[in-house]
Amino acid sequence: LSSGINAEYGEFTQLSSLFTVALQCCREMVGNLVKKYAGVALVFICALLALKELAVFVSPPCFSSLNFALTAISSDKPTRQDRIEIPSDVLIKINKKRVHQIAAVTNKIENRDSFAYHRIKLWFGGRCVDADDDNKDLIVNHCNPDWDQSFGLTAEGKLVYESTDTCAIIKKGTPLALTLGDCDEGLIFNLFNDSYIRTEIQGRTHCISPTVQSDIKKSNKYACLYVPVALTDCDEDASRLELIEENFFKEERSSFKDAVAPSSGSCTFKACGLNRPAPPVQMLKALYSTRCKKPFDCVTVITKTARRPYLVLRLAQSIREKKGYDLRIIAYDDAPNDYPPEVWDDIRQYPFLQYIIGQDEDMGISLGRNLALKMVKTKYFLLVDDDHVFNDKSNIDKMIEILDTSDATIIGGKFEGFMKFAGALKFGEYHGRQEFAVFSGHCERELPQFPQCEQCDSTSNIFLAKTQPIIEIGGWSEELKIAEHADFFVKVKAAGLKVVYCDDIEVINQQESPEERSKSYQKLRYDMGRKNRMFRLMNSRFNVNGLFWCSDYKVLDDNELQCLETKHKIGYC
Numbered sequence: 001l002s003s004g005i006n007a008e009y010g011e012f013t014q015l016s017s018l019f020t021v022a023l024q025c026c027r028e029m030v031g032n033l034v035k036k037y038a039g040v041a042l043v044f045i046c047a048l049l050a051l052k053e054l055a056v057f058v059s060p061p062c063f064s065s066l067n068f069a070l071t072a073i074s075s076d077k078p079t080r081q082d083r084i085e086i087p088s089d090v091l092i093k094i095n096k097k098r099v100h101q102i103a104a105v106t107n108k109i110e111n112r113d114s115f116a117y118h119r120i121k122l123w124f125g126g127r128c129v130d131a132d133d134d135n136k137d138l139i140v141n142h143c144n145p146d147w148d149q150s151f152g153l154t155a156e157g158k159l160v161y162e163s164t165d166t167c168a169i170i171k172k173g174t175p176l177a178l179t180l181g182d183c184d185e186g187l188i189f190n191l192f193n194d195s196y197i198r199t200e201i202q203g204r205t206h207c208i209s210p211t212v213q214s215d216i217k218k219s220n221k222y223a224c225l226y227v228p229v230a231l232t233d234c235d236e237d238a239s240r241l242e243l244i245e246e247n248f249f250k251e252e253r254s255s256f257k258d259a260v261a262p263s264s265g266s267c268t269f270k271a272c273g274l275n276r277p278a279p280p281v282q283m284l285k286a287l288y289s290t291r292c293k294k295p296f297d298c299v300t301v302i303t304k305t306a307r308r309p310y311l312v313l314r315l316a317q318s319i320r321e322k323k324g325y326d327l328r329i330i331a332y333d334d335a336p337n338d339y340p341p342e343v344w345d346d347i348r349q350y351p352f353l354q355y356i357i358g359q360d361e362d363m364g365i366s367l368g369r370n371l372a373l374k375m376v377k378t379k380y381f382l383l384v385d386d387d388h389v390f391n392d393k394s395n396i397d398k399m400i401e402i403l404d405t406s407d408a409t410i411i412g413g414k415f416e417g418f419m420k421f422a423g424a425l426k427f428g429e430y431h432g433r434q435e436f437a438v439f440s441g442h443c444e445r446e447l448p449q450f451p452q453c454e455q456c457d458s459t460s461n462i463f464l465a466k467t468q469p470i471i472e473i474g475g476w477s478e479e480l481k482i483a484e485h486a487d488f489f490v491k492v493k494a495a496g497l498k499v500v501y502c503d504d505i506e507v508i509n510q511q512e513s514p515e516e517r518s519k520s521y522q523k524l525r526y527d528m529g530r531k532n533r534m535f536r537l538m539n540s541r542f543n544v545n546g547l548f549w550c551s552d553y554k555v556l557d558d559n560e561l562q563c564l565e566t567k568h569k570i571g572y573c
Contacts (some may be wrong), residue, residue, distance in 0.1 A: 015097030025317035066386035109154035116152040123240035126540030138229040142543040145257035157188040189235030206231035212435040224573035255494035272428040305386040318390040332368035364481025389508040399464035409497040412459025421460040422501035435546040453502040546571035
């Protein structure tokens, strides 16, 4: 019992918690079944439940048989008591994010599973399955942490809308459309590979999917708001769902949940509450500032690479050549660990480089950075991309000086030969809908104590930051494997953390040419379908319907920004 099982990303779970779960199940069953069963039968059921929990780790066929037996002797109508709630302190956390993801669709129906109090999020578009305003028809809606949108799937297979305790049924007069009704009439579903909710009607398998308003028989991964959710042929992308535990969802969206919509002005929807700028940077009194004597003592470099160790080695060499010393570097790479010995020989030439290969072939930028961040032991970390190279203007000392003597959290620079990337982040009514805008080049105020430095909402991906505040806001949002930049700085802004951009600090962004890139990296980084999905997920995190970049703008009297030329506009229905 004292030994642990090693879960993904090094988390450990004590087997003893399984017995705690089983005892909780027994207590619930005593209350629910005492009038219906007695003596030996009750003991037998509790024993089955205990074995059922263990069977998750022991034998899937055993689990299936026990689940069938328990379903056969349970009440026909699911109630909240049937969907036993396990205390959060004994949940078995196998997946770090508690977000279930899967492989491709097959025709084989697997064992049904159950869940309670989970959001059903569309994998491709990031929006949620919800009930309409009358709590009747199932539709596509924003995933709103202020609303109760959770569902449960009972052991019997009924899909329950938790807030009304009603179940998904076929809508009368509209075949295959889903509505909510009495659970006695509820359809029987199964959860396939944790991401497809399926049922069989007249021998044919259907999946819960977003549709189009004009034809509910067609699934549509580019789902518009408020379109019907119905039963369609199972589509690998359009029917794919993510089940997110309710408490985790609210915690992960806390910056948006805590936003307060302004009561007046041109922007009054909820995300507009994130437009409030951070207070001005303040200098610390000498008594409260701890000075860093050597960069090696207080700075760790972190970077996420994608099967490009030679670029990480080039970065490490550029630091050694331009600064005259090594820095601690933590580089996280994607699986598999199949590099030849000569690569590891080269890595060993840099004794302070920790080169770590994860378990996932596509962990994404955000997760890789977060894993590296958790390993940082110094008070500051320097974020760089793997294709950055230091030059004579890579002034780490100035960045340390600002963090040591002020209450700023992030100090950023620029890329040699590129336009100013730092800018303002604004939510507002643009192009006739609620959108998110990045105003490149606009910063709130200059810092007189530090020439060529300004306070901004965001900066480029070359910055020095205080480690602990970034850990406290959760780092980067891990569902965003790419296109994570703007979302990260919205979280920073929402937390009231202060960002400084210095025009005299730079690195070289020495990218590979298209001919030099591997096919795998090309797909991970530049595939347009992947980018499209990530931008949709970013939009859905703040319940807006578009985003754009603006480099030509006008500052109005009330400090509002009016875009004169929109670039890279992305809009959604």
